[in-house]
Amino acid sequence: MIFSKKVSSAFLILHSSANANAHFADTKHVFSSPTTSTMAKLMHQHQMRALFVRGGSSGSGDDHDGIDGSSTNSSSSSVGASTIETTVISNPITDSDAEVEVPVEAKATERPPLSPSVATQIPKALAAAPTKISTQQPKKQINPKLANAIERTGPALLMLSALYTLLKITGEKGLLYFLIPLMQLGMYSETTGIIEEFKKDVELRAEKWWWFATVFASTTLRALGGGTLFSGLLGVAPATFDLMCFGMVAVGLVVAVAGMASHSAAGPDMFRKYLGELSAFHFSLIFLIGQSSFWIKTIESFGMEWVIFPALLVVVNDTMAYVFGVLMGKNKLLPRLSPKKTVEGFIGAGVSTCAVSIPLLKYFAANFADGSKAALVMGGGEGNLVQHALALAVYTSLISPFGGFLASAVKRAHGAKDFGTLIPGHGGVVDRFDCQVVTAPFVYLYLRSIAKN
Secondary structure (H helix, E strand, O other): OOOOOHHHHHHHHHHHHHHHHHHHHHHHHHOOOHHHHHHHHHHHHHHHHHHHHHHHOOOOOOOOOOHHHOEEEEEEEEEOOEEEEEEEEEEOOOOEEEEEEEEEEOOOOOOOOOOHHHHHHHHHHHHHOOOOOOOOOOOOOOOHHHHHHHHHHHHHHHHHHHHHHHHHHHOHHHHHHHHHHHHHHHHHHHHHHHHHHHOOOOOOHHHHHHHHHHHHHHHHHHHHHOOHHHHHHHOOOHHHHHHHHHHHHHHHHHHHHHHHHOOOOOOHHHHHHHHHHHHHHHHHHHHHHHHHOHHHHHHHHHOOHHHHHHHHHHHHHHHHHHHHHHHHOOOEEEOOOEEEEEHHHHHHHHHHHHHHHHHHHHHHHHOOOOOOHHHHHHOOOHHHHHHHHHHHHHHHHHOOHHHHHHHHHHHHHOOOOOOOOOEOOOEOHHHHHHHHHHHHHHHHHHHHHHOOO
Protein backbone atom coordinates (compact mmCIF):
# COMPACT_ATOMS: atom_id res chain seq x y z
CA MET A 1 0.00 0.00 0.00
CA ILE A 2 1.09 3.60 -0.57
CA PHE A 3 0.86 6.03 2.26
CA SER A 4 1.37 9.70 3.04
CA LYS A 5 4.20 11.27 5.05
CA LYS A 6 1.58 12.90 7.24
CA VAL A 7 0.93 9.54 8.86
CA SER A 8 4.33 9.75 10.51
CA SER A 9 3.42 13.21 11.71
CA ALA A 10 0.28 11.78 13.26
CA PHE A 11 2.30 9.13 15.07
CA LEU A 12 4.70 11.81 16.23
CA ILE A 13 1.84 13.91 17.52
CA LEU A 14 0.27 11.02 19.40
CA HIS A 15 3.62 9.90 20.84
CA SER A 16 4.60 13.44 21.85
CA SER A 17 1.21 13.95 23.43
CA ALA A 18 1.69 10.83 25.54
CA ASN A 19 5.16 12.00 26.63
CA ALA A 20 3.79 15.41 27.43
CA ASN A 21 1.05 13.89 29.59
CA ALA A 22 3.63 11.80 31.42
CA HIS A 23 5.81 14.87 31.87
CA PHE A 24 2.83 16.79 33.19
CA ALA A 25 2.13 14.00 35.70
CA ASP A 26 5.74 14.19 36.90
CA THR A 27 5.46 17.97 37.04
CA LYS A 28 2.36 17.72 39.21
CA HIS A 29 4.23 15.37 41.51
CA VAL A 30 7.18 17.72 41.87
CA PHE A 31 5.25 20.98 42.16
CA SER A 32 2.98 20.36 45.10
CA SER A 33 2.03 23.96 45.94
CA PRO A 34 -1.08 25.50 44.26
CA THR A 35 0.90 28.31 42.65
CA THR A 36 3.51 26.11 41.05
CA SER A 37 0.79 23.66 39.94
CA THR A 38 -0.99 26.45 38.01
CA MET A 39 2.26 27.42 36.36
CA ALA A 40 2.89 23.79 35.32
CA LYS A 41 -0.58 23.54 33.75
CA LEU A 42 -0.02 26.67 31.71
CA MET A 43 3.31 25.41 30.48
CA HIS A 44 1.72 22.04 29.60
CA GLN A 45 -1.04 23.70 27.54
CA HIS A 46 1.47 25.72 25.57
CA GLN A 47 3.65 22.65 24.98
CA MET A 48 0.71 20.62 23.65
CA ARG A 49 -0.26 23.40 21.29
CA ALA A 50 3.27 23.62 19.92
CA LEU A 51 3.47 19.84 19.42
CA PHE A 52 0.35 19.79 17.28
CA VAL A 53 1.64 22.67 15.19
CA ARG A 54 5.03 21.00 14.55
CA GLY A 55 3.39 17.68 13.66
CA GLY A 56 1.09 19.13 10.98
CA SER A 57 3.61 21.34 9.22
CA SER A 58 5.63 18.63 7.53
CA GLY A 59 3.05 17.26 5.10
CA SER A 60 3.82 16.24 1.50
CA GLY A 61 2.29 14.04 -1.13
CA ASP A 62 4.91 11.27 -0.87
CA ASP A 63 4.04 7.84 0.52
CA HIS A 64 6.14 5.63 2.84
CA ASP A 65 5.80 2.62 5.08
CA GLY A 66 4.40 2.93 8.58
CA ILE A 67 5.94 2.00 11.90
CA ASP A 68 6.46 -1.60 13.06
CA GLY A 69 5.37 -3.01 9.78
CA SER A 70 1.91 -1.37 9.83
CA SER A 71 0.56 0.53 6.85
CA THR A 72 -1.02 3.96 6.95
CA ASN A 73 -2.97 6.10 4.52
CA SER A 74 -4.03 9.71 4.92
CA SER A 75 -6.11 12.35 3.24
CA SER A 76 -6.82 15.95 4.16
CA SER A 77 -9.63 18.43 3.64
CA SER A 78 -9.72 22.17 4.23
CA VAL A 79 -12.29 23.60 6.56
CA GLY A 80 -11.97 27.38 6.77
CA ALA A 81 -8.59 28.40 8.05
CA SER A 82 -7.81 24.95 9.43
CA THR A 83 -7.14 21.58 7.89
CA ILE A 84 -8.80 18.41 9.13
CA GLU A 85 -6.48 15.53 8.31
CA THR A 86 -7.99 12.08 8.28
CA THR A 87 -5.43 9.35 8.89
CA VAL A 88 -6.19 5.70 8.27
CA ILE A 89 -4.07 3.30 10.33
CA SER A 90 -3.94 -0.34 9.25
CA ASN A 91 -3.08 -2.93 11.88
CA PRO A 92 -1.28 -5.90 10.30
CA ILE A 93 -2.23 -8.19 13.19
CA THR A 94 -6.02 -7.63 13.31
CA ASP A 95 -6.23 -6.60 9.65
CA SER A 96 -8.51 -3.72 10.61
CA ASP A 97 -8.41 -0.04 9.83
CA ALA A 98 -9.01 2.92 12.09
CA GLU A 99 -9.47 6.52 11.09
CA VAL A 100 -7.98 9.30 13.22
CA GLU A 101 -8.85 12.92 12.57
CA VAL A 102 -6.09 15.33 13.51
CA PRO A 103 -6.66 19.11 13.29
CA VAL A 104 -3.73 20.96 11.85
CA GLU A 105 -3.46 24.74 11.68
CA ALA A 106 -2.94 26.07 8.19
CA LYS A 107 0.40 27.54 7.23
CA ALA A 108 1.92 26.87 10.65
CA THR A 109 5.63 26.67 10.04
CA GLU A 110 6.96 28.09 13.33
CA ARG A 111 6.06 27.81 16.98
CA PRO A 112 3.59 30.63 17.72
CA PRO A 113 4.33 33.08 20.50
CA LEU A 114 2.67 32.75 23.86
CA SER A 115 -0.77 34.24 24.16
CA PRO A 116 -0.93 37.43 26.24
CA SER A 117 -2.82 35.69 29.02
CA VAL A 118 -0.23 32.92 29.35
CA ALA A 119 2.69 35.34 29.02
CA THR A 120 1.39 37.41 31.92
CA GLN A 121 0.41 34.49 34.17
CA ILE A 122 3.72 32.61 34.11
CA PRO A 123 5.83 35.45 35.65
CA LYS A 124 3.15 35.93 38.30
CA ALA A 125 3.21 32.25 39.14
CA LEU A 126 7.00 32.31 39.35
CA ALA A 127 6.93 35.37 41.57
CA ALA A 128 4.35 33.80 43.87
CA ALA A 129 6.22 30.51 44.17
CA PRO A 130 7.76 30.14 47.65
CA THR A 131 11.53 30.01 47.78
CA LYS A 132 13.50 28.50 50.62
CA ILE A 133 16.78 30.16 51.51
CA SER A 134 19.11 28.20 53.77
CA THR A 135 20.18 30.22 56.78
CA GLN A 136 22.58 27.60 58.14
CA GLN A 137 26.19 28.64 58.10
CA PRO A 138 28.70 26.02 56.88
CA LYS A 139 30.58 24.38 59.71
CA LYS A 140 34.17 25.50 60.04
CA GLN A 141 36.63 22.67 59.59
CA ILE A 142 39.17 22.40 62.43
CA ASN A 143 42.79 21.91 61.44
CA PRO A 144 43.46 18.14 61.81
CA LYS A 145 46.82 18.77 63.51
CA LEU A 146 45.23 21.18 65.98
CA ALA A 147 42.42 18.70 66.67
CA ASN A 148 44.98 15.95 67.28
CA ALA A 149 46.94 18.19 69.68
CA ILE A 150 43.77 18.99 71.62
CA GLU A 151 42.84 15.32 71.77
CA ARG A 152 46.27 14.36 73.11
CA THR A 153 46.58 17.17 75.68
CA GLY A 154 43.78 16.06 77.98
CA PRO A 155 44.91 12.44 78.47
CA ALA A 156 48.54 13.59 78.86
CA LEU A 157 47.63 15.95 81.69
CA LEU A 158 45.49 13.24 83.26
CA MET A 159 48.40 10.76 83.21
CA LEU A 160 50.78 13.29 84.79
CA SER A 161 48.23 14.08 87.50
CA ALA A 162 47.72 10.39 88.25
CA LEU A 163 51.49 9.83 88.47
CA TYR A 164 51.93 12.79 90.82
CA THR A 165 49.11 11.53 93.04
CA LEU A 166 50.53 8.01 93.14
CA LEU A 167 54.01 9.23 94.08
CA LYS A 168 52.62 11.59 96.67
CA ILE A 169 50.74 8.78 98.38
CA THR A 170 53.01 5.76 97.96
CA GLY A 171 56.46 7.20 97.15
CA GLU A 172 59.01 4.83 95.65
CA LYS A 173 57.04 1.72 96.58
CA GLY A 174 54.20 2.75 94.27
CA LEU A 175 56.62 2.74 91.35
CA LEU A 176 58.52 -0.37 92.33
CA TYR A 177 55.72 -2.75 93.28
CA PHE A 178 52.75 -1.44 91.32
CA LEU A 179 53.31 0.88 88.38
CA ILE A 180 56.41 -0.65 86.77
CA PRO A 181 55.18 -4.30 86.89
CA LEU A 182 51.78 -3.22 85.62
CA MET A 183 53.35 -1.31 82.72
CA GLN A 184 55.51 -4.30 81.80
CA LEU A 185 52.46 -6.55 81.71
CA GLY A 186 50.55 -4.07 79.57
CA MET A 187 53.38 -3.49 77.09
CA TYR A 188 54.01 -7.19 76.56
CA SER A 189 50.30 -7.95 76.17
CA GLU A 190 49.84 -5.20 73.56
CA THR A 191 52.89 -6.17 71.51
CA THR A 192 52.14 -9.89 71.40
CA GLY A 193 48.51 -9.09 70.71
CA ILE A 194 49.18 -7.35 67.38
CA ILE A 195 51.65 -10.11 66.43
CA GLU A 196 49.03 -12.81 67.06
CA GLU A 197 46.40 -10.81 65.22
CA PHE A 198 48.63 -10.71 62.15
CA LYS A 199 49.96 -14.29 62.36
CA LYS A 200 46.92 -16.45 62.98
CA ASP A 201 48.35 -19.73 61.72
CA VAL A 202 50.22 -20.65 64.90
CA GLU A 203 48.82 -20.37 68.44
CA LEU A 204 51.39 -19.78 71.19
CA ARG A 205 49.22 -18.37 73.96
CA ALA A 206 50.46 -20.75 76.68
CA GLU A 207 54.11 -20.52 75.61
CA LYS A 208 54.15 -16.72 75.42
CA TRP A 209 52.99 -16.33 79.00
CA TRP A 210 55.43 -18.97 80.22
CA TRP A 211 58.28 -17.01 78.67
CA PHE A 212 56.91 -13.79 80.16
CA ALA A 213 56.92 -15.35 83.63
CA THR A 214 60.48 -16.58 83.08
CA VAL A 215 61.88 -13.21 81.99
CA PHE A 216 59.81 -11.26 84.52
CA ALA A 217 61.15 -13.40 87.35
CA SER A 218 64.73 -13.19 86.08
CA THR A 219 64.73 -9.40 85.72
CA THR A 220 62.00 -7.55 87.60
CA LEU A 221 61.58 -9.90 90.55
CA ARG A 222 65.32 -10.39 90.78
CA ALA A 223 65.86 -6.62 90.87
CA LEU A 224 63.11 -6.16 93.45
CA GLY A 225 64.43 -9.02 95.61
CA GLY A 226 67.90 -7.74 96.46
CA GLY A 227 68.39 -10.82 98.63
CA THR A 228 65.61 -9.96 101.09
CA LEU A 229 62.48 -10.67 99.08
CA PHE A 230 63.42 -14.27 98.39
CA SER A 231 64.71 -15.14 101.83
CA GLY A 232 61.90 -13.32 103.61
CA LEU A 233 58.83 -14.09 101.47
CA LEU A 234 59.81 -17.10 99.38
CA GLY A 235 62.18 -18.70 101.87
CA VAL A 236 64.92 -19.25 99.26
CA ALA A 237 68.33 -17.72 98.80
CA PRO A 238 68.99 -15.48 95.77
CA ALA A 239 71.29 -18.09 94.25
CA THR A 240 68.57 -20.69 94.54
CA PHE A 241 66.11 -18.33 92.90
CA ASP A 242 68.50 -17.85 89.97
CA LEU A 243 68.66 -21.62 89.54
CA MET A 244 64.86 -21.76 89.55
CA CYS A 245 64.71 -19.13 86.80
CA PHE A 246 67.13 -21.14 84.69
CA GLY A 247 64.93 -24.19 85.23
CA MET A 248 62.01 -22.21 83.77
CA VAL A 249 64.13 -21.48 80.71
CA ALA A 250 64.88 -25.19 80.26
CA VAL A 251 61.19 -26.10 80.53
CA GLY A 252 60.31 -23.48 77.96
CA LEU A 253 62.90 -24.88 75.54
CA VAL A 254 61.51 -28.41 75.82
CA VAL A 255 57.92 -27.25 75.38
CA ALA A 256 58.81 -25.18 72.29
CA VAL A 257 60.56 -28.07 70.52
CA ALA A 258 57.85 -30.59 71.47
CA GLY A 259 55.16 -28.18 70.27
CA MET A 260 56.74 -27.86 66.82
CA ALA A 261 57.23 -31.60 66.45
CA SER A 262 53.69 -32.53 67.51
CA HIS A 263 51.89 -29.88 65.46
CA SER A 264 49.30 -31.28 63.04
CA ALA A 265 50.80 -29.32 60.14
CA ALA A 266 54.43 -29.99 61.05
CA GLY A 267 56.74 -29.07 58.19
CA PRO A 268 59.16 -26.38 57.01
CA ASP A 269 56.45 -23.73 56.52
CA MET A 270 54.97 -24.30 59.97
CA PHE A 271 58.44 -24.34 61.57
CA ARG A 272 59.27 -20.97 60.03
CA LYS A 273 56.01 -19.44 61.25
CA TYR A 274 56.41 -20.95 64.72
CA LEU A 275 60.01 -19.79 65.10
CA GLY A 276 59.19 -16.36 63.67
CA GLU A 277 56.41 -15.77 66.16
CA LEU A 278 58.47 -17.16 69.04
CA SER A 279 61.38 -14.88 68.10
CA ALA A 280 59.07 -11.86 68.02
CA PHE A 281 57.86 -12.69 71.53
CA HIS A 282 61.41 -13.04 72.84
CA PHE A 283 62.46 -9.76 71.26
CA SER A 284 59.48 -8.08 72.95
CA LEU A 285 60.60 -9.50 76.29
CA ILE A 286 64.17 -8.26 75.89
CA PHE A 287 63.25 -4.85 74.52
CA LEU A 288 60.35 -4.08 76.87
CA ILE A 289 60.71 -6.12 80.06
CA GLY A 290 64.50 -6.36 80.12
CA GLN A 291 65.17 -2.67 79.59
CA SER A 292 62.32 -1.38 81.78
CA SER A 293 63.64 -3.44 84.72
CA PHE A 294 66.51 -0.92 84.90
CA TRP A 295 64.02 1.55 86.33
CA ILE A 296 63.92 -0.65 89.42
CA LYS A 297 67.70 -0.74 89.73
CA THR A 298 67.91 3.05 89.29
CA ILE A 299 65.30 3.71 91.99
CA GLU A 300 66.94 1.35 94.45
CA SER A 301 70.45 2.72 93.83
CA PHE A 302 69.92 6.46 93.12
CA GLY A 303 66.33 7.39 93.98
CA MET A 304 63.16 7.84 91.95
CA GLU A 305 64.15 11.43 91.03
CA TRP A 306 66.60 9.99 88.50
CA VAL A 307 63.75 8.09 86.86
CA ILE A 308 61.34 11.03 86.78
CA PHE A 309 63.87 13.57 85.46
CA PRO A 310 64.84 11.58 82.30
CA ALA A 311 61.18 10.68 81.77
CA LEU A 312 60.28 14.38 81.69
CA LEU A 313 63.09 15.02 79.20
CA VAL A 314 61.58 12.39 76.90
CA VAL A 315 58.17 14.07 77.25
CA VAL A 316 59.67 17.47 76.39
CA ASN A 317 61.50 16.02 73.40
CA ASP A 318 58.40 14.30 72.05
CA THR A 319 56.24 17.40 72.53
CA MET A 320 58.71 19.80 70.91
CA ALA A 321 59.26 17.42 67.99
CA TYR A 322 55.53 17.62 67.34
CA VAL A 323 55.45 21.42 67.67
CA PHE A 324 58.43 22.05 65.38
CA GLY A 325 57.14 19.47 62.94
CA VAL A 326 53.77 21.22 62.67
CA LEU A 327 55.22 24.73 62.40
CA MET A 328 58.33 24.16 60.30
CA GLY A 329 58.38 20.53 59.16
CA LYS A 330 59.06 20.07 55.43
CA ASN A 331 61.66 17.29 55.15
CA LYS A 332 60.67 13.79 56.23
CA LEU A 333 63.10 12.07 58.58
CA LEU A 334 62.15 8.41 58.06
CA PRO A 335 59.12 8.49 55.75
CA ARG A 336 58.85 4.72 55.33
CA LEU A 337 58.75 4.07 59.08
CA SER A 338 57.20 7.19 60.55
CA PRO A 339 55.85 9.56 57.88
CA LYS A 340 54.91 12.30 60.36
CA LYS A 341 58.44 12.74 61.76
CA THR A 342 60.45 15.54 60.17
CA VAL A 343 64.08 16.64 60.23
CA GLU A 344 63.05 20.08 61.50
CA GLY A 345 61.08 18.51 64.34
CA PHE A 346 63.96 16.22 65.28
CA ILE A 347 66.50 19.08 65.41
CA GLY A 348 64.15 21.53 67.11
CA ALA A 349 63.26 18.96 69.75
CA GLY A 350 66.94 18.25 70.47
CA VAL A 351 67.78 21.93 70.97
CA SER A 352 64.70 22.47 73.14
CA THR A 353 65.43 19.42 75.31
CA CYS A 354 69.00 20.55 75.98
CA ALA A 355 67.80 24.05 76.84
CA VAL A 356 65.18 22.76 79.28
CA SER A 357 67.36 20.10 80.91
CA ILE A 358 69.61 22.43 82.95
CA PRO A 359 66.92 24.51 84.74
CA LEU A 360 64.82 21.37 85.21
CA LEU A 361 67.67 19.49 86.91
CA LYS A 362 68.39 22.57 89.07
CA TYR A 363 64.80 22.40 90.27
CA PHE A 364 65.19 18.71 91.17
CA ALA A 365 68.56 19.29 92.85
CA ALA A 366 67.09 22.05 95.02
CA ASN A 367 64.61 19.53 96.40
CA PHE A 368 67.09 16.73 97.02
CA ALA A 369 67.27 15.90 100.69
CA ASP A 370 70.70 16.22 102.22
CA GLY A 371 72.49 12.91 102.23
CA SER A 372 69.87 11.23 100.06
CA LYS A 373 70.70 8.78 97.29
CA ALA A 374 69.73 11.30 94.65
CA ALA A 375 71.97 14.03 96.10
CA LEU A 376 75.01 11.76 96.34
CA VAL A 377 75.12 11.43 92.56
CA MET A 378 75.71 15.15 92.08
CA GLY A 379 79.06 15.24 93.86
CA GLY A 380 78.72 18.98 94.47
CA GLY A 381 79.36 21.89 92.12
CA GLU A 382 77.39 23.54 89.36
CA GLY A 383 79.57 22.02 86.67
CA ASN A 384 78.51 18.47 87.52
CA LEU A 385 74.86 19.47 87.33
CA VAL A 386 75.25 20.92 83.83
CA GLN A 387 77.22 17.86 82.74
CA HIS A 388 74.59 15.43 83.98
CA ALA A 389 71.73 17.46 82.53
CA LEU A 390 73.30 17.74 79.07
CA ALA A 391 74.42 14.10 79.00
CA LEU A 392 70.91 12.85 79.62
CA ALA A 393 69.39 15.47 77.31
CA VAL A 394 71.63 14.51 74.39
CA TYR A 395 70.83 10.82 74.81
CA THR A 396 67.08 11.40 75.04
CA SER A 397 67.25 13.63 71.95
CA LEU A 398 69.47 11.51 69.69
CA ILE A 399 68.91 7.89 70.75
CA SER A 400 65.60 7.60 72.59
CA PRO A 401 63.44 8.64 69.58
CA PHE A 402 64.69 5.56 67.74
CA GLY A 403 62.77 3.46 70.22
CA GLY A 404 59.67 5.10 68.79
CA PHE A 405 60.86 4.48 65.24
CA LEU A 406 61.34 0.80 66.03
CA ALA A 407 57.86 0.64 67.51
CA SER A 408 56.51 2.21 64.30
CA ALA A 409 58.29 -0.48 62.28
CA VAL A 410 56.64 -3.19 64.39
CA LYS A 411 53.21 -1.64 63.86
CA ARG A 412 53.68 -1.29 60.12
CA ALA A 413 54.99 -4.84 59.82
CA HIS A 414 51.81 -6.16 61.42
CA GLY A 415 49.27 -3.76 59.92
CA ALA A 416 48.41 -1.94 63.15
CA LYS A 417 47.88 1.80 63.66
CA ASP A 418 48.50 1.73 67.42
CA PHE A 419 49.51 -0.89 69.95
CA GLY A 420 46.28 -0.38 71.87
CA THR A 421 43.43 1.97 72.74
CA LEU A 422 43.97 2.38 76.48
CA ILE A 423 45.00 6.05 76.29
CA PRO A 424 42.73 8.20 74.05
CA GLY A 425 44.71 10.18 71.48
CA HIS A 426 47.93 8.30 72.30
CA GLY A 427 47.17 4.63 71.70
CA GLY A 428 48.43 1.97 74.06
CA VAL A 429 51.08 1.74 76.77
CA VAL A 430 53.83 0.95 74.26
CA ASP A 431 52.90 4.02 72.19
CA ARG A 432 53.62 6.19 75.22
CA PHE A 433 56.67 4.43 76.68
CA ASP A 434 58.56 3.13 73.65
CA CYS A 435 61.17 5.91 74.04
CA GLN A 436 61.19 5.67 77.83
CA VAL A 437 62.30 2.03 77.94
CA VAL A 438 65.28 2.85 75.67
CA THR A 439 66.36 5.54 78.14
CA ALA A 440 66.19 3.38 81.27
CA PRO A 441 69.40 1.30 80.83
CA PHE A 442 71.51 4.33 79.88
CA VAL A 443 70.44 6.34 82.93
CA TYR A 444 71.36 3.56 85.34
CA LEU A 445 74.69 2.77 83.69
CA TYR A 446 75.61 6.48 83.42
CA LEU A 447 74.76 7.24 87.02
CA ARG A 448 76.69 4.20 88.24
CA SER A 449 79.76 5.30 86.29
CA ILE A 450 79.87 8.81 87.84
CA ALA A 451 78.35 8.16 91.28
CA LYS A 452 80.42 9.38 94.27
CA ASN A 453 80.75 7.12 97.27
